[in-house]
Amino acid sequence: MIAFWVLAPLMVAAALGILFVRKAVHAALLLAVVMISLAVLYAALDAPFLFAVQIIVYTGAILMLFLFVLMLVGVDASDSVVETIRAQRVLATIAGLLFGGTVIVGLAQVSFGTMVGLDQAQPDGNVPALADLLFSKYVFAFETTSALLITAAIGAMVLAHRERITPKAGQAELAAGRMRDYAATGKHPGPLPAPGVFARANAVDTPALLPDGTAEPTSVSRVLAARGTVRSAPALADDIETVQESLGVTPEEAPEVSGKSGAAATPEEDQ
Template sequence: MILFWLLAPLMVLAAIGMVVVRKAVHSALLLAFVMVSLAALYAGLDAPFLFAVQIIVYTGAILMLFLFVLMLVGVDASDSVVETIKGQRLMAVVLGLLFGGLLSIGVAQAVSATVVGLDEANGEGNVPALAQLLFGRYVFAFELTSALLITAALGAMVLAHTERVAPKATQRDLAQARMRDYAEHGAHLGPLPTPGVYARHNAVDTPALLPDGSTAEASVSRSLRARGNVRRAHAGDVDKTAAALDPEAPAADLSERGSGR
């Protein structure tokens, strides 16, 4: 009971923050806190199997996958918040109040009522008792839920699939297009430089520094450039590298190299 009253307010605040915050990464982290706290409640209720599943499957696998995708792809905080469905905010408020009322009633009944039959149900252990319920009494509901999850996954794949409007370019086509760009526009034939080369920050948002000290903007992802999240290289970023390559060069020459003059 003490564990519940310690974690429940924090879980409620984290859940509210998950809905309110604008950054998707912060929302995912708050959701992770809620899931870990829920796992702690399972442990306090002598349910080690649910505790392990909550940590390993939900928090450690599914949610971390969401967080990895968000950090890899990136979501701009200035995304459109235009209401696409009329009245959806009012519906959200009404449904939220109804859900809050049901949750309050459930918590009140759980706190006031005494648990009957818990020791008998877990007499042979929590895991065998849970397995007997899932694959015995509630096997039909369990299999139906599994079928619904598989259907949802297949539906997401179908909705995300798009027909190819043009034939896939082969390696020969790509090579010919690159040679054509070089002949017509003087485009570089080789691969683009990787970000962070010769810079102090070896990060994907830091443009590579060329030997003359200028920055190679093409080394940064187009998505980062479109969002304006490119870290600008400073004039002295190549001083240490230039000094290592040419120790006898005076400091003034190194400064000119770093500034690109």
């Protein structure tokens, strides 16, 4: 029972976390906590076979599948907070709590008594006893399971397969397409500019500076921009005076700083 009282609050907390976290990856990790704790509870309940299956199938296979799909769908795909049905969130929570209350009140009416224990049922251990049951009484269900698994595998392959309806673009077509874009919209045909590397920052979240001192948005990754972690060039140059003071250099004799003065300049000045 010690394992139970340690793990039960942990599991309930992790399960509640699934309801409240914004990011799907965090929900998957919290689900992993619940599943591994359940595996330990199975071990405490004299089910070593299910303990292994829980870890291998649930945490090993199913959760990895969830994480794979999350990577494919995009990690930044988080929940929208807009409610399509009015007050659905509140009503759903109330309905869920009512359901939970009903179940627990119903359970309180029943007396289960103490556990009989599995010593009689599995004299040679858990796995041989389970195998006896699976391959005698439940052999038909077991065989049907194989049909189910094959159907699921083929179904997943059919759903995930995509016919190519246009021919694959080769290098020559891609180059021709780039030049066509350049002619039509003026899009630069070459590679994107590299991120800015300055003396104070050499990370890829620093945008490159154009000759007029403004930041070039295409020089940083789109994902970083979506997360809002791109550093602005003026922010980098903000404490330039304190650095100059600490070095004992006056602003007049210091080399020209691109960024601080240039960032304030508008691009129109160059034209």
